Amino acid sequence: MEQIVHVPLEGRAYDVVIGPGLLQTVGTRIAPFLTRPRVAVLTDETVADLHLETLRQGLRSAGIDMVSLALPAGESTKGWPQFTRAVEWLLEQKVERNDVVVAFGGGVIGDLAGFAASVLRRGVRFVQIPTSLLAQVDSSVGGKTGINAPQGKNLIGAFHQPTLVLADTEVLGSLTPRDFLAGYGEVVKYGMLGDAEFFAWLEDMGPKLASGDMAARVEAVARSVQMKADIVVRDETEQGDRALLNLGHTFGHALEAATGYSDRLLHGEGVAIGCALAFELSARLGLCSQEDPSRVRAHLKAMGMKTDLSDIAGTLPDAQTLLDLMGQDKKVVDGQLRFILARSIGDAFVTAEVPKAAVLAVLQDALADCSGA
Numbered sequence: 001m002e003q004i005v006h007v008p009l010e011g012r013a014y015d016v017v018i019g020p021g022l023l024q025t026v027g028t029r030i031a032p033f034l035t036r037p038r039v040a041v042l043t044d045e046t047v048a049d050l051h052l053e054t055l056r057q058g059l060r061s062a063g064i065d066m067v068s069l070a071l072p073a074g075e076s077t078k079g080w081p082q083f084t085r086a087v088e089w090l091l092e093q094k095v096e097r098n099d100v101v102v103a104f105g106g107g108v109i110g111d112l113a114g115f116a117a118s119v120l121r122r123g124v125r126f127v128q129i130p131t132s133l134l135a136q137v138d139s140s141v142g143g144k145t146g147i148n149a150p151q152g153k154n155l156i157g158a159f160h161q162p163t164l165v166l167a168d169t170e171v172l173g174s175l176t177p178r179d180f181l182a183g184y185g186e187v188v189k190y191g192m193l194g195d196a197e198f199f200a201w202l203e204d205m206g207p208k209l210a211s212g213d214m215a216a217r218v219e220a221v222a223r224s225v226q227m228k229a230d231i232v233v234r235d236e237t238e239q240g241d242r243a244l245l246n247l248g249h250t251f252g253h254a255l256e257a258a259t260g261y262s263d264r265l266l267h268g269e270g271v272a273i274g275c276a277l278a279f280e281l282s283a284r285l286g287l288c289s290q291e292d293p294s295r296v297r298a299h300l301k302a303m304g305m306k307t308d309l310s311d312i313a314g315t316l317p318d319a320q321t322l323l324d325l326m327g328q329d330k331k332v333v334d335g336q337l338r339f340i341l342a343r344s345i346g347d348a349f350v351t352a353e354v355p356k357a358a359v360l361a362v363l364q365d366a367l368a369d370c371s372g373a
């Protein structure tokens with residue numbers, strides 16, 4: 001059942017291994033990359049409680065020692081205070097230039113640990129062992145690492161590719177349904193942005209994925225990772241095509257900022273709502289048919305996911321404030337926002353040709369639905 005996606009970046013190629021039960025054999029998989037039998041693991045408290053012992057045993061069986069630091073779980077960890085704590089801990093542990101840091105957790109841990117590895121002694125290697133669906137299909141692959149700033153999401157960071165990614169799909173069984181579905185937002189994004197056939201497969205197989213079908217999970221993770229790898233290899237530092245992976249994120253990041261990176265809205269939930277809004281905007285601009293946003297929303301809803309602004313608890317700022325929050329997006333060029341829009345499901349493109357008035361109108365209508373007006 002195991003699948004391997006190779007990411008053929010010149011001089012920094014690596015494998016993404018996908019399948020159940022990888023934690024048990026982690027030691028033999030990591031050993032070829034070590035110059036001494038010791039790794040430093042960054043994780044979060046939830047993942048540590050559930051899986052750290054299995055990881056320790058998997059390493060031990062290959063004679064590898066580990067030291068670990070568990071940070072609080074949640075998006076609010078992804079900022080300077082916990083980042084500083086992680087880097088200073090790695091230094092206290094005397095992690096050397098040739099050592100390997102292991103990021104063991106979801107997107108927050110992967111991004112923070114990867115960024116820590118990128119600056120530690122001017123750069124050490126790191127291995128991603130993603131434990132959430134979101135991290136397995138998205139954030140563990142491609143080398144975007146970083147933390148959030150008060151001004152916006154992921155505004156501080158570096159491109160730093162992992163040396164190896166081990167995506168143990170059995171671990172997904174310990175996710176809450178909410179966390180699983182948040183990750184599913186990133187899976188379905190791949191279908192929407194570049195593979196209509198994958199989107200249709202997900203319409204059919206989504207419920208099986210959610211209910212734990214392992215073969216379907218491995219297939220969905222592998223197809224997602226393969227799509228991401230292909231794009232990253234074409235455009236590692238997001239000069240062009242890589243921005244396609246940001247479908248739904250311009251809206252999503254603004255919503256995450258507006259909700260204070262809190263439990264009100266998980267990253268993947270923001271992306272799902274953002275994708276629905278991006279398709280709505282595309283339809284209003286006459287770029288895709290009105291059936292496309294309806295089909296997108298129908299699938300997200302059928303999966304029980306957040307789809308509309310009204311699905312976010314509490315009050316949201318007005319449309320202009322959300323638009324202002326989008327101004328910090330990393331895709332802004334010369335002060336001009338760029339959006340990922342779509343000609344149809346499976347055919348997204350990057351454009352700066354988006355009238356602000358159209359974006360405002362989409363947000364205003366979505367907010368109006370919220371208040372029941």
Ligand SMILES: O=C(O)C(=O)C[C@@H](O)[C@H](O)[C@H](O)COP(=O)(O)O
Pocket residue numbers: 138139142144153154186238242243245246249330
């Ligand atoms: O890898 C990428 O490139 C992506 O855009 C994938 C996104 O799903 C991911 O959330 C990424 O971290 C967002 O990047 P950002 O540059 O918009 O912060």
